[in-house]
Amino acid sequence: MAIVNKIIHSSVVDGPGNRAAVFLQKCNFKCSYCHNPETIGQCVQCGACVEKCPAKALSLKDGKIVWDEDKCCECDTCIHVCPHMSSPRVKDYTAEQIMEQIAPDLPYIRGITVSGGECTLQRDFLAELFLLAKQQGLSTLIDSNGSYDFSQDAELMNVCDGVMLDVKAFDCDAHKKLTGMSNEQVLKNAVYLAEHGKLEEIRTVIVPDQLPNEDTVFQITKLLKPYLDKKQIRYKIIAYRQFGVRSPYDQIFRTPSSNEMMKYKKIAEDNGFENIILI
Ligand code: SF4
Ligand code: SF4
Ligand code: SF4
Incomplete structure (x- = not known):
């Protein structure tokens, strides 16, 4: 079983081609710029969101939060009032149930991407889901914050x-x-995955004046340069945007200009990267 925050049946931004994307709840990082901070925590059934729901879509039954999806108007009030960076709009699924959910999409999708939160925190589910996905001919991608030691998990890497x-x-x-x-x-993962041809993409969010962006882009592209001959690694350089970011960071951080973004692209190009996406 995994705690699932969201299933997107058709996504073109979660890896190459049209893909199903599954977002798991819980993260072991607490990034100040996180666009989905409600995926970080796990619901502790405190009930604080119940009375704030304007659609009466939430209730506590036997100490457990119950979400009535049909009544929900997706106003997001619950995630804004939650003191635990969580959401009551999650569901438990087995890997088989996820495959049932995406079965109608199979003719239209090339693969499945599992994201979060941090999906490797629910590793057993992930390995089982990928095994089932491969049996359906789907490609399998993980979107990760890199905290999991992939080098120690041959079973997962075999199906990823x-x-x-x-x-x-x-x-x-x-x-x-x-x-x-x-x-x-x-950083260990970056090298390990590149060595094994499994580094599909790296991503850096640019936050001007708050992060050493130039150093990050330069150093990571320099570190990975020796592996580019084997396989070009896509580098997605992402401009920070305010949407979804929690207070007070939403007021502190700013979005970089397109000129700033071009500067980072040039740094990556100078270190041999050819597949660079600015978003
Ligand atoms: S989602 Fe948050 S506010 Fe609602 S019951 Fe769970 S922990 Fe409490
Ligand atoms: S998003 Fe949350 S608060 Fe809003 S209607 Fe749905 S369950 Fe209720
Ligand atoms: S790793 Fe991703 S999901 Fe986790 S806190 Fe950071 S931005 Fe949010």
């Missing part, structure tokens, strides 16, 4: 075609300040 890896900051102190966690494992 690639990892889209966040490289939020190359400098460890900057990474800790942003996420609350070290980036030591992230």
Whole structure:
């Protein structure tokens, strides 16, 4: 069983081609710029969101939160009032149930991407889901913050075609300040996955004046340059945007200009990257 925040049946932004995307609840990072902070925590059934729901779609039954999807008007009040960075709009699914959910999509999708939160926190579910997805001929991608040691999990790697890896900051102190966690494992993963042809994409969110963006783009592309001959690695350089970001960071951070973004693209190009996407 995994706690699932959302299933998107057709996505063109979660890896190559048209894909099903499954977003799991819970994350071990607490990024200040997180666009979906309600995916970080796990619901503790406190009930604080129940009386705030304007559609009466929430209730507590036997100490457990119940969400009536039919009544929900998707106003997001519950996730804004939740003191635990969680959401009552989650569901438990087995890997088989996810495959049943996406069965009608199979003729139209090329693969499945599992994201979060941090999906590797629910590793057993992930391995089982990918095994089932492969049996249906789907490609399988993980979207990860890089905190999981992929090198120690041959079983998962056997059913995973690639990892889209966040490289939020190359400098460890900057990474800790942003996420609350070290980036030591992230950088080890970058090299391990590149060596094994499983680094599908790296991503960096650019937050001007708050993060050492130039250093991150330069250092990570330099680190991965030796592996580009084997396989070009896509680099998605993402402009910070305010949408969904929690207070007070939404008031502190700013979006970079397109000129700033072009500067980072050039740094990556100079280190041999050809497949760079600015968004
Ligand atoms: S979603 Fe948040 S506010 Fe609602 S019951 Fe769970 S922990 Fe409490
Ligand atoms: S989004 Fe949350 S608060 Fe709004 S109607 Fe749905 S359950 Fe209720
Ligand atoms: S790793 Fe992703 S999901 Fe987790 S807190 Fe950071 S931005 Fe949010």
